[in-house]
Amino acid sequence: MTTQSTTTTPTTTSSVYTPAASALSAVLSADEQPSRPSALAASIAFGWRAMLKIKHVPDQLFDVTAFPIMMTLMFTYLFGGALAGNTTDYLQYLLPGIMVMSVVMITMYTGVGVNTDIEKGVFDRFRTLPIWRPAALVGAILGDVFRYTIASTTILLLGLALGFRPGGGVLGVLAGVGLLVAFSFAFSWIWTMFGLLLRSEKSVMGVSMMVLFPMTFLSNVFVQPVTMPGWLQGFVAVNPVAHLVAAVRGLMYGEPDGYEIGWTLISGGAILLVFGALTMRLYNRK
Amino acid sequence: MSDRANTLAIETKGLVKTFGKTRAVDGVDLAVPAGTVYGVLGPNGAGKTTAVRVLATLTRPDGGEARVFGHDVVREADTVRSKVSLTGQYASVDEDLTGLENLILLGRLIGHRKAAAKRRAEQLLDAFGLTEAAGRQVKKYSGGMRRRVDIAASIIRTPEVLFLDEPTTGLDPRSRNQVWDIVRIIVAQGTTVLLTTQYLDEADNLAGRIAVIDHGKVIAEGTPGELKASVGSGSVHVRLRDAGQRGEAERVLSANLSLGVNLEADPVALTARVDGNGGGAAEQASLALAALARSGITVDEFSLGQPSLDEVFLALTDHPATDDAEKEAVA
Ligand SMILES: Nc1ncnc2c1ncn2[C@@H]1O[C@H](COP(=O)(O)OP(=O)(O)OP(=O)(O)O)[C@@H](O)[C@H]1O
Ligand SMILES: [Mg+2]
Numbered sequence: 234m235t236t237q238s239t240t241t242t243p244t245t246t247s248s249v250y251t252p253a254a255s256a257l258s259a260v261l262s263a264d265e266q267p268s269r270p271s272a273l274a275a276s277i278a279f280g281w282r283a284m285l286k287i288k289h290v291p292d293q294l295f296d297v298t299a300f301p302i303m304m305t306l307m308f309t310y311l312f313g314g315a316l317a318g319n320t321t322d323y324l325q326y327l328l329p330g331i332m333v334m335s336v337v338m339i340t341m342y343t344g345v346g347v348n349t350d351i352e353k354g355v356f357d358r359f360r361t362l363p364i365w366r367p368a369a370l371v372g373a374i375l376g377d378v379f380r381y382t383i384a385s386t387t388i389l390l391l392g393l394a395l396g397f398r399p400g401g402g403v404l405g406v407l408a409g410v411g412l413l414v415a416f417s418f419a420f421s422w423i424w425t426m427f428g429l430l431l432r433s434e435k436s437v438m439g440v441s442m443m444v445l446f447p448m449t450f451l452s453n454v455f456v457q458p459v460t461m462p463g464w465l466q467g468f469v470a471v472n473p474v475a476h477l478v479a480a481v482r483g484l485m486y487g488e489p490d491g492y493e494i495g496w497t498l499i500s501g502g503a504i505l506l507v508f509g510a511l512t513m514r515l516y517n518r519k
Numbered sequence: 520m521s522d523r524a525n526t527l528a529i530e531t532k533g534l535v536k537t538f539g540k541t542r543a544v545d546g547v548d549l550a551v552p553a554g555t556v557y558g559v560l561g562p563n564g565a566g567k568t569t570a571v572r573v574l575a576t577l578t579r580p581d582g583g584e585a586r587v588f589g590h591d592v593v594r595e596a597d598t599v600r601s602k603v604s605l606t607g608q609y610a611s612v613d614e615d616l617t618g619l620e621n622l623i624l625l626g627r628l629i630g631h632r633k634a635a636a637k638r639r640a641e642q643l644l645d646a647f648g649l650t651e652a653a654g655r656q657v658k659k660y661s662g663g664m665r666r667r668v669d670i671a672a673s674i675i676r677t678p679e680v681l682f683l684d685e686p687t688t689g690l691d692p693r694s695r696n697q698v699w700d701i702v703r704i705i706v707a708q709g710t711t712v713l714l715t716t717q718y719l720d721e722a723d724n725l726a727g728r729i730a731v732i733d734h735g736k737v738i739a740e741g742t743p744g745e746l747k748a749s750v751g752s753g754s755v756h757v758r759l760r761d762a763g764q765r766g767e768a769e770r771v772l773s774a775n776l777s778l779g780v781n782l783e784a785d786p787v788a789l790t791a792r793v794d795g796n797g798g799g800a801a802e803q804a805s806l807a808l809a810a811l812a813r814s815g816i817t818v819d820e821f822s823l824g825q826p827s828l829d830e831v832f833l834a835l836t837d838h839p840a841t842d843d844a845e846k847e848a849v850a
Contacts, residue, residue: 250667250697251697251700252697257647257704258708260643261704267630268630275628282624285615285620289615354610354611357572357577357605360576361575518579
């Protein structure tokens with residue numbers, strides 16, 4: 234890695250700026266008034282902002298590549314021998330699950346990002362623009378969707394290298410990743426709500442962990458739920474992450490399960506509606 | 520023209536905004552004529568930013584009402600947003616992005632397509648002397664350049680009302696003059712500007728009318744001329760050689776200048792406000808100085824300037840400008 238140190242001292246411009254009435258007046262009067270952008274156009278503009286931030290601060294991509302690689306390697310070799318006799322067999326079961334787990338865990342950075350971003354003066358400017366109100370947040374999450382896609386791709390490539398052979402082929406895998414990314418988009422709104430509600434970045438992290446650990450570990454990611462005690466099976470049966478894992482597995486194996494896909498779409502939609510509405514309430518109050 | 524002069528760009532009646540027990544804005548009435556610069560003058564914690572945020576639809580008021588060109592800031596927030604633009608007290612562009620990227624983003628957010636947004640952004644950067652810095656992240660800009668890009672961002676769409684919250688605090692004199700020039704050009708094009716400041720000379724130089732606020736209340740309102748008539752148009756600072764003569768000097772100055780004398784923390788220094796009406800501030804000040812000499816008081820240093828915000832406050836209230844938060848911190 235080559236880290237270039239950049240000088241932060243502002244370069245002094247040789248010629249002093251004098252506001253020219255002619256140039257400024259021209260700018261002020263040359264202004265055509267375009268019509269208000271659509272909800273989609275405004276969201277895409279904010280998504281572009283998120284991509285520019287990734288370009289200027291590429292360290293953000295570390296979280297979405299290193300963390301998933303570590304998770305996949307760790308759990309494949311930790312449990313593979315014990316649970317399935319060998320790691321390659323276990324990988325067939327684990328990979329879709331660990332992909333879901335990693336991406337769902339990464340969604341918490343959405344909350345952290347909103348929490349730090351919203352405090353900056355630039356959000357005041359966004360909130361005084363006559364645009365579709367949720368656009369700034371939708372755009373931020375669109376940027377996060379890009380990160381989810383990178384994380385999924387990283388895990389998939391690593392899995393393929395380690396011997397993961399999905400029966401669903403290219404289409405099945407794409408459908409699985411698509412469903413995962415779509416659900417994560419909806420799921421992110423939980424964190425935008427906490428990002429707006431809680432004071433500090435640390436408390437957002439804390440709450441995210443409290444929710445994400447049980448939701449991802451108490452599921453079918455690592456083992457079949459039939460091996461669990463009854464009360465835990467009860468929890469797994471209503472855990473949306475478990476249904477997502479089952480749906481993604483089905484798609485990747487080439488055996489799509491309509492019930493699991495339906496469960497995932499409906500729970501994702503419900504999360505989006507409830508937490509999207511709560512987020513916008515807080516956003517308008519801020 | 521006469522029609523325009525009668526239109527109010529901003530009107531508030533009994534505006535209140537509280538934070539817990541703090542009454543940040545406490546019954547403010549404002550009437551800002553369209554096409555003018557209106558100055559809101561007040562010390563730290565006076566409620567300037569809070570008032571501006573209410574007017575720019577960022578904060579809901581707890582009482583009273585506020586209108587921008589007749590549109591209620593709460594019930595018709597979206598209409599108000601299409602007319603106003605805010606340059607916040609602190610950076611109001613994205614510091615991680617370059618100047619060009621910031622302006623293109625805002626151009627797209629007001630509805631331009633990408634190519635038109637880029638054209639508009641380049642045109643603005645050029646008019647603000649930022650073409651060279653266009654590709655640099657804003658966090659690497661100097662204070663003056665940052666303010667300029669902030670203001671450029673605010674006129675991406677020429678607003679009907681522009682709020683500038685302390686646009687020159689922390690700038691060096693040259694950058695400050697640049698901002699003043701920019702404000703004059705913007706207002707000459709027909710935009711109404713509401714500007715907050717802690718400096719009397721800034722309000723005096725730019726504003727057609729000034730409201731002085733303190734603890735969330737308007738304590739004086741009028742043209743700079745009216746305000747200075749009550750406060751004094753100038754201020755004489757005198758440093759004596761001998762601290763023992765200060766009592767005597769205070770008596771002599773009081774007798775010659777009717778507006779009151781201040782003893783400063785420095786034991787040899789005094790400040791007196793000068794009423795410019797009839798005779799001019801400089802003439803009165805020199806007469807007072809001559810009187811000091813006649814009384815045998817040795818003056819080491821002498822200067823005539825505009826009254827500071829502190830002196831304005833001393834004249835309008837009976838207390839100097841203080842920040843509540845600072846008082847609490849000291850206690
Ligand atoms: N979000 C907030 N929560 C609690 N108190 C606040 C909040 N915003 C402002 N205040 C309080 O309201 C009062 C007015 O603050 P405001 O920022 O409007 O003053 P100001 O005139 O802009 O000051 P400055 O010159 O320092 O910018 C202060 O006492 C401040 O502490
Ligand atoms: Mg302020």
